[in-house]
Amino acid sequence: MDSVILGLRAQDFHESLKNTSAFGPKDVHYKKTLLIGKAAVLAMHLRGLLYIKDYTQLEYAAASLGISSLELPIVLGELEEVAFISIARSGSVIRRVEIRVPEFRSGYKELGDRLKDLNPSEIEIASLMALAKLYSGPAEKDKLLRSIGLDSTQLSIMVDVMESGLLLATQVVEGQPLIYTPLAVDGNPSIYLEWAQKFPSEVAVIMQLLKEHQGMPLSDPSMTNRSAIGAAIDTGVLMPVEINGATGVQSFVFAPHGGLSQEEYIILDKARAILGCVRYGQNFSSGRPIKYPKLILERLRDRKRFKKGHPDLMSQYGLLVEKFIGHPIDVGNGMWNFEVDDTDENMKALNVALEMLEHGDAPSAKIDIEAQKALLNPSGYQGPLPTRMKLSKGIKSSPKTRAEIINQMGKLMRGVVLDD
Amino acid sequence: MTRAPDQDLSLKLRFRKLLFLQGYWSPIEVELSFYENLGTVMKRRSLTDLDVLGIKYDNLLIPFSIVGDCKSGKNVSDINRLFWLRGIKDFFGADQAYFIHSTIRSHARGVAPKLGISVMDEEALLTSEKILQVDKSPLPLEDEKFYTSVVNLWGINLVKGQKPDEKQLELKNVYSYLSYSYWYIEQHRNLFNLIEHFTKIATLFDENDKRYVLLAYTGLERFIHSLLEISVFVTSQGGTNILRDTRSYIYGGPLSLKEKESFFKLLRNLTHSNEQLDPPYLQDIIELLVRMIKNPMGSSDILRHISAIYAWCVYLGNDTLLPLCESGENTAAIVLARDAAQTFARLTGIKETIYSKILNL
Numbered sequence: 001m002d003s004v005i006l007g008l009r010a011q012d013f014h015e016s017l018k019n020t021s022a023f024g025p026k027d028v029h030y031k032k033t034l035l036i037g038k039a040a041v042l043a044m045h046l047r048g049l050l051y052i053k054d055y056t057q058l059e060y061a062a063a064s065l066g067i068s069s070l071e072l073p074i075v076l077g078e079l080e081e082v083a084f085i086s087i088a089r090s091g092s093v094i095r096r097v098e099i100r101v102p103e104f105r106s107g108y109k110e111l112g113d114r115l116k117d118l119n120p121s122e123i124e125i126a127s128l129m130a131l132a133k134l135y136s137g138p139a140e141k142d143k144l145l146r147s148i149g150l151d152s153t154q155l156s157i158m159v160d161v162m163e164s165g166l167l168l169a170t171q172v173v174e175g176q177p178l179i180y181t182p183l184a185v186d187g188n189p190s191i192y193l194e195w196a197q198k199f200p201s202e203v204a205v206i207m208q209l210l211k212e213h214q215g216m217p218l219s220d221p222s223m224t225n226r227s228a229i230g231a232a233i234d235t236g237v238l239m240p241v242e243i244n245g246a247t248g249v250q251s252f253v254f255a256p257h258g259g260l261s262q263e264e265y266i267i268l269d270k271a272r273a274i275l276g277c278v279r280y281g282q283n284f285s286s287g288r289p290i291k292y293p294k295l296i297l298e299r300l301r302d303r304k305r306f307k308k309g310h311p312d313l314m315s316q317y318g319l320l321v322e323k324f325i326g327h328p329i330d331v332g333n334g335m336w337n338f339e340v341d342d343t344d345e346n347m348k349a350l351n352v353a354l355e356m357l358e359h360g361d362a363p364s365a366k367i368d369i370e371a372q373k374a375l376l377n378p379s380g381y382q383g384p385l386p387t388r389m390k391l392s393k394g395i396k397s398s399p400k401t402r403a404e405i406i407n408q409m410g411k412l413m414r415g416v417v418l419d420d
Numbered sequence: 421m422t423r424a425p426d427q428d429l430s431l432k433l434r435f436r437k438l439l440f441l442q443g444y445w446s447p448i449e450v451e452l453s454f455y456e457n458l459g460t461v462m463k464r465r466s467l468t469d470l471d472v473l474g475i476k477y478d479n480l481l482i483p484f485s486i487v488g489d490c491k492s493g494k495n496v497s498d499i500n501r502l503f504w505l506r507g508i509k510d511f512f513g514a515d516q517a518y519f520i521h522s523t524i525r526s527h528a529r530g531v532a533p534k535l536g537i538s539v540m541d542e543e544a545l546l547t548s549e550k551i552l553q554v555d556k557s558p559l560p561l562e563d564e565k566f567y568t569s570v571v572n573l574w575g576i577n578l579v580k581g582q583k584p585d586e587k588q589l590e591l592k593n594v595y596s597y598l599s600y601s602y603w604y605i606e607q608h609r610n611l612f613n614l615i616e617h618f619t620k621i622a623t624l625f626d627e628n629d630k631r632y633v634l635l636a637y638t639g640l641e642r643f644i645h646s647l648l649e650i651s652v653f654v655t656s657q658g659g660t661n662i663l664r665d666t667r668s669y670i671y672g673g674p675l676s677l678k679e680k681e682s683f684f685k686l687l688r689n690l691t692h693s694n695e696q697l698d699p700p701y702l703q704d705i706i707e708l709l710v711r712m713i714k715n716p717m718g719s720s721d722i723l724r725h726i727s728a729i730y731a732w733c734v735y736l737g738n739d740t741l742l743p744l745c746e747s748g749e750n751t752a753a754i755v756l757a758r759d760a761a762q763t764f765a766r767l768t769g770i771k772e773t774i775y776s777k778i779l780n781l
Binding site for chain 2 (some may be wrong): 048050051053086088096098100102103104105295298299302303
């Protein structure tokens with residue numbers, strides 16, 4: 001399994017399970033995946049900082065990301081292992097955490113490689129592979145579970161844990177139980193599953209295509225000759241972004257992305273609008289097309305506006321005005337510039353757009369602005385406010401999983417040493 | 421570093437300390453050479469040497485440099501030295517030049533401004549030392565004993581008539597590169613050259629041998645200096661495309677980069693290999709550069725920190741570093757110094773424990 005995918009999916013596990021209650025099978029069988037997932041989410045929040053002197057400040061920020069102060073040293077140890085941080089110590093006291101999270105590459109490869117080095121359990125590997133597969137579309141439940149190669153107890157554990165974190169869901173469509181991941185569904189799962197049932201051979205190809213090229217123009221030959229695309233748009237499985245620019249109206253399609261809160265979905269919506277506008281300039285500009293879309297997005301994030309005006313900018317970026325991302329500036333002679341409003345939400349949306357452009361995923365949509373603020377604030381934390389109260393969700397276990405818990409507890413009581 | 425102490429040494433060291441206290445990293449006795457192509461070999465011809473060189477970067481990563489000529493003897497023609505110094509100033513593209521002589525004759529004072537040179541006699545030097553409170557700085561930069569011990573640790577020091585062995589020859593190449601070629605070749609070539617030179621001798625380094633510790637610190641200083649020069653270029657281009665501008669700089673400009681890329685394309689076609697222009701470690705360098713460019717308050721002062729750590733911690737054996745400026749410790753500079761030390765060690769294969777004094781800060 002590709003290391004980048006492994007790192008990204010490990011982060012999904014942590015993000016999805018962080019608000020679930022303590023549960024033996026989750027904590028025993030997924031500890032390495034969750035550890036790397038926690039490391040990934042912390043690294044994402046630390047990126048761009050040079051050092052943190054106040055360890056308590058870091059503990060507060062980490063807590064709001066689902067990393068307890070007891071877990072933090074172990075998570076930092078993993079980040080040190082992949083050289084994303086360096087810790088200055090005086091004996092056992094941490095004086096400073098120095099941050100070296102890469103900025104020119106995503107860093108998920110190193111984290112995925114590290115997870116491989118940790119020798120994850122069979123259940124972890126199977127779960128990560130299943131999740132990665134389900135990102136490409138739903139599957140027949142029995143067929144998928146049979147192909148995984150776990151025994152029935154292990155399968156129960158996997159399904160229970162993944163279902164509790166909404167990493168996995170099952171729905172019967174036309175009498176057939178289908179398994180899918182809500183993380184790959186934008187809207188109503190029933191419609192998504194019906195669509196997938198109708199176009200079984202095309203779904204995986206389309207999802208892969210959209211992941212590899214987020215913001216694909218609908219008029220692209222790879223899209224136009226697929227009947228499944230039209231059906232997906234008609235039913236709301238895919239929700240294209242429409243841009244009315246200098247050369248006419250064009251639509252851009254994105255891979256569905258679920259598992260987000262309302263606030264996070266707003267960020268994703270903005271990111272898609274931003275990337276749609278840039279794709280327009282790349283493919284349908286009236287003048288010279290955009291050659292380096294990444295640089296355009298970085299420029300908007302870092303400098304908040306384009307280097308120089310262009311007559312197309314007013315119409316091409318109109319959608320971003322509607323979404324309160326920025327406003328046009330008349331620079332004279334029929335030329336327009338566009339200025340991004342410097343808000344946390346807009347900056348986060350630009351980072352998400354950059355990630356979607358680079359590796360198709362949008363892990364930054366999950367960036368906790370409060371946690372990041374706690375880290376960026378040089379005067380330290382403001383109190384326990386950043387650690388927002390979250391209700392932990394109980395995990396519903398199946399009879400088989402319960403039997404396994406009782407079995408393991410029995411062994412413990414009899415003095416049998418538990419193997420990893 | 422390669423020459424024995426001379427009668428002007430005291431003045432050079434005092435001027436170096438003055439520069440240091442004003443934020444300059446200041447190598448002394450920089451040798452200027454010329455390399456002549458003699459067919460199969462390149463022969464080095466010594467041109468002249470510069471007493472004190474001061475290099476500083478401000479918080480916007482704009483560079484400033486000063487050249488200083490120090491003379492203590494009576495039989496010195498001030499006018500000759502001033503014209504010579506003007507040439508040196510132009511050669512280095514320095515912003516300022518200082519002529520330091522115990523006494524300065526009046527006609528020299530009259531000519532100096534026309535040549536863009538500042539003059540400093542003993543009295544002016546003492547006044548400057550008082551203003552900058554040189555006596556309150558405990559760093560032994562003006563201490564001749566410290567200087568002499570460093571000089572004695574530099575080079576392979578063969579007895580006359582003794583032939584160097586293979587290991588000594590390899591080391592000699594590196595000493596020669598640091599002493600002469602580094603200041604002669606185009607600055608953009610230095611980063612890769614430095615890494616290659618140190619990679620070749622990486623296995624020889626011994627953290628318990630003071631000679632190797634000095635060599636490792638000198639290598640690190642030059643590594644940081646090369647990175648700062650890249651940062652200056654990248655920042656001057658707007659600082660938004662660090663990868664493109666770094667490649668453009670280290671390969672000698674956009675045209676030269678294009679030529680090199682074409683050469684490698686041809687090489688791949690001819691040899692069916694996958695040889696790439698960029699060395700695999702370039703990605704690590706870019707990441708470090710990003711941190712330096714984004715934290716100019718720290719990166720602009722790393723060089724001085726390395727010099728201070730060598731003098732205060734390595735030479736004098738202290739475990740903590742005194743703040744180099746009145747506003748207190750520059751943590752960002754220390755963090756970036758540790759970062760650079762670990763990166764340089766990783767890229768060259770030198771054991772990072774040789775930088776233990778930096779890594780313990």
